[in-house]
Amino acid sequence: MYKNTSNQNSKNMITKKGIILICLGLFLGSIISAQNKYIGADKCKLCHNKPTTGDQYGKWLASSHAQAIKTLSSPKSLDYAKKNGIADPTKETKCLKCHSTYDRVGATLRGGILATEGVSCETCHGPGSTYKSPSVMKNLAQAKTMGLIVPDKQLCLQCHNKDNPFFKEFNFETYAAKIAHPNPAKKN
Numbered sequence: 001m002y003k004n005t006s007n008q009n010s011k012n013m014i015t016k017k018g019i020i021l022i023c024l025g026l027f028l029g030s031i032i033s034a035q036n037k038y039i040g041a042d043k044c045k046l047c048h049n050k051p052t053t054g055d056q057y058g059k060w061l062a063s064s065h066a067q068a069i070k071t072l073s074s075p076k077s078l079d080y081a082k083k084n085g086i087a088d089p090t091k092e093t094k095c096l097k098c099h100s101t102y103d104r105v106g107a108t109l110r111g112g113i114l115a116t117e118g119v120s121c122e123t124c125h126g127p128g129s130t131y132k133s134p135s136v137m138k139n140l141a142q143a144k145t146m147g148l149i150v151p152d153k154q155l156c157l158q159c160h161n162k163d164n165p166f167f168k169e170f171n172f173e174t175y176a177a178k179i180a181h182p183n184p185a186k187k188n
Protein backbone atom coordinates (compact mmCIF):
# COMPACT_ATOMS: atom_id res chain seq x y z
CA MET A 1 0.00 0.00 0.00
CA TYR A 2 2.67 2.45 1.18
CA LYS A 3 4.84 1.69 -1.85
CA ASN A 4 1.94 2.37 -4.15
CA THR A 5 1.26 5.84 -2.73
CA SER A 6 4.90 6.82 -2.97
CA ASN A 7 4.93 5.71 -6.60
CA GLN A 8 1.84 7.81 -7.17
CA ASN A 9 3.59 10.74 -5.50
CA SER A 10 6.76 10.47 -7.51
CA LYS A 11 4.67 10.23 -10.68
CA ASN A 12 2.95 13.43 -9.66
CA MET A 13 6.34 14.99 -8.99
CA ILE A 14 7.51 14.00 -12.44
CA THR A 15 4.47 15.51 -14.15
CA LYS A 16 4.85 18.67 -12.07
CA LYS A 17 8.51 18.89 -13.03
CA GLY A 18 7.51 18.30 -16.65
CA ILE A 19 5.00 21.11 -16.53
CA ILE A 20 7.51 23.46 -14.92
CA LEU A 21 10.09 22.59 -17.59
CA ILE A 22 7.56 23.14 -20.38
CA CYS A 23 6.61 26.52 -18.88
CA LEU A 24 10.28 27.49 -18.61
CA GLY A 25 10.78 26.43 -22.24
CA LEU A 26 7.85 28.53 -23.41
CA PHE A 27 9.09 31.46 -21.34
CA LEU A 28 12.63 31.29 -22.77
CA GLY A 29 11.20 30.75 -26.23
CA SER A 30 9.16 33.91 -25.92
CA ILE A 31 12.23 35.87 -24.79
CA ILE A 32 14.21 34.62 -27.79
CA SER A 33 11.48 35.43 -30.29
CA ALA A 34 10.89 38.80 -28.66
CA GLN A 35 14.54 39.60 -29.38
CA ASN A 36 13.97 38.97 -33.08
CA LYS A 37 13.41 42.52 -34.19
CA TYR A 38 13.47 44.15 -37.58
CA ILE A 39 16.54 46.35 -37.89
CA GLY A 40 16.03 47.81 -41.36
CA ALA A 41 17.84 47.51 -44.69
CA ASP A 42 20.34 50.24 -43.75
CA LYS A 43 21.85 47.83 -41.21
CA CYS A 44 22.21 45.03 -43.76
CA LYS A 45 23.74 47.59 -46.12
CA LEU A 46 26.72 48.01 -43.77
CA CYS A 47 28.07 44.63 -44.87
CA HIS A 48 26.08 43.76 -47.97
CA ASN A 49 26.91 46.67 -50.28
CA LYS A 50 30.25 45.55 -51.70
CA PRO A 51 30.45 44.68 -55.40
CA THR A 52 33.04 41.97 -54.66
CA THR A 53 30.49 40.07 -52.56
CA GLY A 54 27.44 40.83 -54.69
CA ASP A 55 26.16 44.25 -53.52
CA GLN A 56 22.86 42.78 -52.31
CA TYR A 57 21.76 46.18 -51.03
CA GLY A 58 22.27 47.91 -54.37
CA LYS A 59 20.50 45.14 -56.25
CA TRP A 60 17.55 45.26 -53.88
CA LEU A 61 17.36 49.06 -54.04
CA ALA A 62 17.20 48.87 -57.84
CA SER A 63 14.46 46.21 -57.71
CA SER A 64 10.76 46.94 -57.61
CA HIS A 65 10.53 45.43 -54.12
CA ALA A 66 12.22 48.56 -52.77
CA GLN A 67 9.59 50.66 -54.57
CA ALA A 68 6.59 48.71 -53.30
CA ILE A 69 5.35 51.49 -51.00
CA LYS A 70 5.82 54.15 -53.64
CA THR A 71 3.77 52.03 -56.03
CA LEU A 72 0.81 52.36 -53.69
CA SER A 73 0.70 56.09 -54.57
CA SER A 74 0.81 55.50 -58.32
CA PRO A 75 -2.17 56.59 -60.45
CA LYS A 76 -3.06 52.92 -61.01
CA SER A 77 -3.12 52.28 -57.28
CA LEU A 78 -5.09 55.43 -56.42
CA ASP A 79 -7.59 54.63 -59.15
CA TYR A 80 -8.10 51.12 -57.76
CA ALA A 81 -8.41 52.54 -54.23
CA LYS A 82 -11.05 55.05 -55.28
CA LYS A 83 -13.13 52.38 -57.00
CA ASN A 84 -12.88 50.09 -53.97
CA GLY A 85 -13.56 52.53 -51.14
CA ILE A 86 -9.97 52.61 -49.87
CA ALA A 87 -9.08 56.06 -48.54
CA ASP A 88 -5.29 55.73 -48.64
CA PRO A 89 -3.63 52.56 -49.96
CA THR A 90 -0.32 53.49 -48.29
CA LYS A 91 -2.08 53.12 -44.92
CA GLU A 92 -4.33 50.22 -45.83
CA THR A 93 -3.52 46.83 -44.28
CA LYS A 94 -5.07 45.06 -47.27
CA CYS A 95 -2.30 46.52 -49.44
CA LEU A 96 0.54 46.86 -46.91
CA LYS A 97 0.44 43.18 -46.06
CA CYS A 98 2.21 42.51 -49.37
CA HIS A 99 3.76 45.89 -50.20
CA SER A 100 5.79 46.20 -46.99
CA THR A 101 7.45 44.20 -44.25
CA TYR A 102 4.12 43.89 -42.57
CA ASP A 103 4.63 41.51 -39.70
CA ARG A 104 4.70 38.52 -42.04
CA VAL A 105 7.21 36.35 -40.23
CA GLY A 106 5.77 36.35 -36.75
CA ALA A 107 8.03 38.93 -35.13
CA THR A 108 5.70 41.53 -33.78
CA LEU A 109 8.29 44.25 -33.29
CA ARG A 110 9.04 46.47 -36.23
CA GLY A 111 12.10 47.92 -34.53
CA GLY A 112 14.30 49.85 -36.93
CA ILE A 113 12.52 49.08 -40.16
CA LEU A 114 11.22 52.09 -42.03
CA ALA A 115 7.65 52.23 -43.29
CA THR A 116 9.02 53.30 -46.66
CA GLU A 117 11.23 50.24 -47.15
CA GLY A 118 8.64 48.23 -49.02
CA VAL A 119 9.44 44.57 -49.47
CA SER A 120 12.73 44.70 -47.62
CA CYS A 121 15.62 42.32 -46.90
CA GLU A 122 13.96 41.19 -43.70
CA THR A 123 10.61 40.52 -45.40
CA CYS A 124 12.33 37.63 -47.13
CA HIS A 125 15.23 36.81 -44.80
CA GLY A 126 13.47 37.31 -41.46
CA PRO A 127 14.02 39.94 -38.75
CA GLY A 128 17.75 40.47 -38.35
CA SER A 129 18.47 41.64 -34.81
CA THR A 130 19.59 38.18 -33.70
CA TYR A 131 21.50 36.94 -36.77
CA LYS A 132 23.18 40.17 -37.93
CA SER A 133 26.41 39.82 -35.94
CA PRO A 134 29.40 38.88 -38.14
CA SER A 135 30.26 35.66 -36.29
CA VAL A 136 26.70 34.37 -36.69
CA MET A 137 26.36 35.57 -40.29
CA LYS A 138 29.41 33.60 -41.39
CA ASN A 139 27.87 30.38 -40.10
CA LEU A 140 24.74 29.60 -42.11
CA ALA A 141 23.53 26.85 -39.78
CA GLN A 142 23.83 29.11 -36.76
CA ALA A 143 22.25 32.05 -38.58
CA LYS A 144 19.27 29.87 -39.41
CA THR A 145 18.78 28.91 -35.78
CA MET A 146 18.80 32.66 -35.06
CA GLY A 147 15.97 33.21 -37.52
CA LEU A 148 17.68 33.75 -40.88
CA ILE A 149 15.41 32.55 -43.67
CA VAL A 150 16.81 31.23 -46.93
CA PRO A 151 13.80 32.09 -49.08
CA ASP A 152 12.19 29.59 -51.44
CA LYS A 153 9.25 29.58 -53.83
CA GLN A 154 6.74 29.14 -50.99
CA LEU A 155 7.82 32.44 -49.48
CA CYS A 156 7.31 34.29 -52.78
CA LEU A 157 3.85 32.75 -53.13
CA GLN A 158 2.78 34.42 -49.89
CA CYS A 159 2.53 37.62 -51.96
CA HIS A 160 2.71 36.56 -55.59
CA ASN A 161 -0.80 35.15 -55.60
CA LYS A 162 -4.31 36.08 -56.64
CA ASP A 163 -5.06 38.17 -53.54
CA ASN A 164 -3.09 40.78 -55.43
CA PRO A 165 -5.53 42.91 -57.41
CA PHE A 166 -2.87 43.26 -60.14
CA PHE A 167 -1.80 39.62 -60.15
CA LYS A 168 0.44 38.43 -62.97
CA GLU A 169 1.29 34.78 -63.52
CA PHE A 170 4.23 33.94 -61.24
CA ASN A 171 7.05 31.79 -62.52
CA PHE A 172 9.57 31.16 -59.77
CA GLU A 173 12.63 30.67 -62.01
CA THR A 174 12.17 33.81 -64.12
CA TYR A 175 11.08 35.92 -61.16
CA ALA A 176 13.95 34.71 -58.96
CA ALA A 177 16.41 35.51 -61.75
CA LYS A 178 15.10 39.09 -61.89
CA ILE A 179 15.83 39.73 -58.22
CA ALA A 180 18.93 37.52 -57.89
CA HIS A 181 21.72 38.90 -55.69
CA PRO A 182 24.26 36.10 -55.32
CA ASN A 183 27.64 36.47 -53.71
CA PRO A 184 30.21 35.86 -56.48
CA ALA A 185 32.92 35.34 -53.89
CA LYS A 186 31.16 32.18 -52.75
CA LYS A 187 31.71 28.89 -54.53
CA ASN A 188 28.43 27.00 -54.43
Ligand code: HEC
Pocket (backbone or CB within 6 Å): 039, 040, 041, 043, 044, 045, 046, 047, 048, 053, 121, 122, 125, 127, 128, 129, 132, 133, 134, 137, 138, 140, 149, 150, 183, 186
Ligand atom coordinates in the same frame (compact mmCIF):
# COMPACT_ATOMS: atom_id res chain seq x y z
C1 HEC B 1 28.33 42.80 -39.72
C2 HEC B 1 28.15 42.47 -41.11
C3 HEC B 1 26.80 41.92 -41.55
C4 HEC B 1 25.55 42.47 -41.32
C5 HEC B 1 25.18 43.71 -40.53
C6 HEC B 1 24.62 41.61 -42.03
N1 HEC B 1 25.29 40.59 -42.65
FE1 HEC B 1 24.47 39.07 -43.74
N2 HEC B 1 26.31 38.21 -43.94
C7 HEC B 1 27.50 38.75 -43.51
C8 HEC B 1 28.59 37.84 -43.86
C9 HEC B 1 30.06 38.09 -43.57
C10 HEC B 1 28.00 36.73 -44.50
C11 HEC B 1 28.70 35.49 -45.07
C12 HEC B 1 29.18 35.75 -46.46
C13 HEC B 1 28.05 35.72 -47.43
O1 HEC B 1 27.31 34.72 -47.48
O2 HEC B 1 27.85 36.72 -48.15
C14 HEC B 1 26.56 37.01 -44.55
C15 HEC B 1 25.62 36.16 -45.11
C16 HEC B 1 24.28 36.46 -45.30
C17 HEC B 1 23.33 35.65 -46.00
C18 HEC B 1 23.65 34.38 -46.76
C19 HEC B 1 23.44 33.14 -45.96
C20 HEC B 1 23.81 31.97 -46.85
O3 HEC B 1 24.91 31.48 -46.72
O4 HEC B 1 22.99 31.59 -47.68
C21 HEC B 1 22.11 36.30 -45.96
C22 HEC B 1 20.82 35.83 -46.58
C23 HEC B 1 22.32 37.52 -45.22
N3 HEC B 1 23.63 37.60 -44.82
C24 HEC B 1 21.35 38.45 -44.98
C25 HEC B 1 21.50 39.57 -44.18
C26 HEC B 1 20.43 40.49 -43.85
C27 HEC B 1 19.01 40.40 -44.35
C28 HEC B 1 20.96 41.45 -43.02
C29 HEC B 1 20.23 42.59 -42.35
C30 HEC B 1 19.10 42.22 -41.52
C31 HEC B 1 22.37 41.11 -42.84
N4 HEC B 1 22.65 39.98 -43.56
C32 HEC B 1 23.25 41.84 -42.07
C33 HEC B 1 27.65 39.93 -42.84
C34 HEC B 1 26.62 40.74 -42.37
Ligand code: HEC
Pocket (backbone or CB within 6 Å): 064, 065, 067, 068, 069, 070, 071, 072, 097, 098, 099, 100, 104, 119, 123, 124, 151, 152, 153, 155, 156, 157, 158, 159, 160, 172, 174, 175, 176, 177, 178, 179
Ligand atom coordinates in the same frame (compact mmCIF):
# COMPACT_ATOMS: atom_id res chain seq x y z
C1 HEC C 1 5.91 40.56 -48.89
C2 HEC C 1 5.41 40.25 -50.21
C3 HEC C 1 6.36 39.76 -51.26
C4 HEC C 1 7.19 38.66 -51.20
C5 HEC C 1 7.40 37.71 -50.02
C6 HEC C 1 7.83 38.57 -52.48
N1 HEC C 1 7.42 39.59 -53.29
FE1 HEC C 1 8.04 39.96 -55.20
N2 HEC C 1 6.86 41.63 -55.26
C7 HEC C 1 6.03 42.05 -54.25
C8 HEC C 1 5.39 43.28 -54.64
C9 HEC C 1 4.42 44.09 -53.80
C10 HEC C 1 5.87 43.61 -55.92
C11 HEC C 1 5.52 44.84 -56.76
C12 HEC C 1 6.41 45.95 -56.34
C13 HEC C 1 6.13 47.22 -57.13
O1 HEC C 1 6.02 47.16 -58.36
O2 HEC C 1 6.07 48.25 -56.48
C14 HEC C 1 6.80 42.52 -56.30
C15 HEC C 1 7.51 42.47 -57.49
C16 HEC C 1 8.37 41.46 -57.84
C17 HEC C 1 9.10 41.40 -59.09
C18 HEC C 1 9.06 42.41 -60.20
C19 HEC C 1 8.03 42.01 -61.21
C20 HEC C 1 8.12 42.84 -62.45
O3 HEC C 1 7.76 42.31 -63.51
O4 HEC C 1 8.56 43.98 -62.38
C21 HEC C 1 9.86 40.25 -59.07
C22 HEC C 1 10.77 39.75 -60.17
C23 HEC C 1 9.59 39.59 -57.80
N3 HEC C 1 8.70 40.37 -57.10
C24 HEC C 1 10.15 38.40 -57.40
C25 HEC C 1 9.97 37.80 -56.17
C26 HEC C 1 10.57 36.54 -55.74
C27 HEC C 1 11.46 35.67 -56.62
C28 HEC C 1 10.17 36.32 -54.46
C29 HEC C 1 10.55 35.20 -53.54
C30 HEC C 1 11.97 34.93 -53.38
C31 HEC C 1 9.33 37.44 -54.06
N4 HEC C 1 9.21 38.30 -55.12
C32 HEC C 1 8.75 37.59 -52.81
C33 HEC C 1 5.80 41.43 -53.04
C34 HEC C 1 6.50 40.32 -52.58
Ligand code: HEC
Pocket (backbone or CB within 6 Å): 071, 072, 074, 076, 077, 078, 080, 081, 086, 089, 092, 094, 095, 096, 097, 098, 099, 158, 159, 160, 161, 162, 163, 164, 165, 166, 167, 168, 169
Ligand atom coordinates in the same frame (compact mmCIF):
# COMPACT_ATOMS: atom_id res chain seq x y z
C1 HEC D 1 -1.28 39.18 -51.99
C2 HEC D 1 -0.31 40.25 -52.04
C3 HEC D 1 -0.75 41.61 -52.53
C4 HEC D 1 -1.78 42.38 -52.07
C5 HEC D 1 -2.79 42.04 -50.99
C6 HEC D 1 -1.73 43.62 -52.81
N1 HEC D 1 -0.68 43.59 -53.70
FE1 HEC D 1 -0.27 44.99 -55.10
N2 HEC D 1 1.16 43.77 -55.91
C7 HEC D 1 1.55 42.57 -55.39
C8 HEC D 1 2.55 41.98 -56.25
C9 HEC D 1 3.24 40.65 -56.01
C10 HEC D 1 2.73 42.86 -57.33
C11 HEC D 1 3.67 42.66 -58.53
C12 HEC D 1 2.98 41.74 -59.50
C13 HEC D 1 3.88 41.30 -60.62
O1 HEC D 1 4.45 42.17 -61.29
O2 HEC D 1 4.01 40.09 -60.80
C14 HEC D 1 1.84 43.99 -57.08
C15 HEC D 1 1.71 45.09 -57.92
C16 HEC D 1 0.89 46.18 -57.67
C17 HEC D 1 0.80 47.34 -58.51
C18 HEC D 1 1.53 47.56 -59.84
C19 HEC D 1 0.66 47.01 -60.93
C20 HEC D 1 1.20 47.28 -62.30
O3 HEC D 1 0.79 46.52 -63.21
O4 HEC D 1 1.94 48.22 -62.49
C21 HEC D 1 -0.10 48.20 -57.92
C22 HEC D 1 -0.54 49.57 -58.42
C23 HEC D 1 -0.57 47.55 -56.71
N3 HEC D 1 0.05 46.32 -56.60
C24 HEC D 1 -1.49 48.11 -55.82
C25 HEC D 1 -2.06 47.42 -54.77
C26 HEC D 1 -3.11 47.96 -53.93
C27 HEC D 1 -3.72 49.34 -54.06
C28 HEC D 1 -3.42 47.00 -53.01
C29 HEC D 1 -4.44 47.04 -51.92
C30 HEC D 1 -5.81 47.27 -52.32
C31 HEC D 1 -2.56 45.86 -53.30
N4 HEC D 1 -1.74 46.16 -54.34
C32 HEC D 1 -2.60 44.67 -52.59
C33 HEC D 1 1.07 41.96 -54.25
C34 HEC D 1 -0.06 42.38 -53.56
Ligand code: HEC
Pocket (backbone or CB within 6 Å): 041, 044, 045, 048, 054, 056, 057, 058, 060, 061, 065, 119, 120, 121, 122, 123, 124, 125, 150, 151, 152, 176, 179, 181, 182, 183, 184, 186
Ligand atom coordinates in the same frame (compact mmCIF):
# COMPACT_ATOMS: atom_id res chain seq x y z
C1 HEC E 1 12.03 39.11 -52.36
C2 HEC E 1 12.82 38.40 -51.41
C3 HEC E 1 14.22 38.88 -51.08
C4 HEC E 1 14.59 40.14 -50.69
C5 HEC E 1 13.74 41.38 -50.56
C6 HEC E 1 16.01 40.06 -50.40
N1 HEC E 1 16.47 38.79 -50.63
FE1 HEC E 1 18.34 38.09 -50.31
N2 HEC E 1 17.85 36.31 -51.16
C7 HEC E 1 16.60 35.98 -51.62
C8 HEC E 1 16.67 34.68 -52.28
C9 HEC E 1 15.52 33.96 -52.96
C10 HEC E 1 18.03 34.25 -52.18
C11 HEC E 1 18.65 32.94 -52.70
C12 HEC E 1 18.44 31.87 -51.69
C13 HEC E 1 19.10 30.59 -52.08
O1 HEC E 1 20.33 30.52 -52.03
O2 HEC E 1 18.39 29.66 -52.47
C14 HEC E 1 18.74 35.30 -51.45
C15 HEC E 1 20.09 35.25 -51.12
C16 HEC E 1 20.76 36.23 -50.40
C17 HEC E 1 22.15 36.15 -49.98
C18 HEC E 1 23.09 34.97 -50.24
C19 HEC E 1 23.87 35.19 -51.49
C20 HEC E 1 24.78 34.01 -51.76
O3 HEC E 1 25.15 33.79 -52.95
O4 HEC E 1 25.13 33.30 -50.83
C21 HEC E 1 22.45 37.30 -49.30
C22 HEC E 1 23.78 37.68 -48.69
C23 HEC E 1 21.24 38.10 -49.29
N3 HEC E 1 20.24 37.41 -49.96
C24 HEC E 1 21.12 39.33 -48.68
C25 HEC E 1 20.04 40.20 -48.85
C26 HEC E 1 20.02 41.58 -48.41
C27 HEC E 1 21.13 42.25 -47.65
C28 HEC E 1 18.82 42.10 -48.81
C29 HEC E 1 18.33 43.52 -48.70
C30 HEC E 1 19.25 44.58 -49.09
C31 HEC E 1 18.07 41.02 -49.46
N4 HEC E 1 18.86 39.90 -49.49
C32 HEC E 1 16.78 41.13 -49.95
C33 HEC E 1 15.44 36.71 -51.47
C34 HEC E 1 15.40 38.04 -51.07
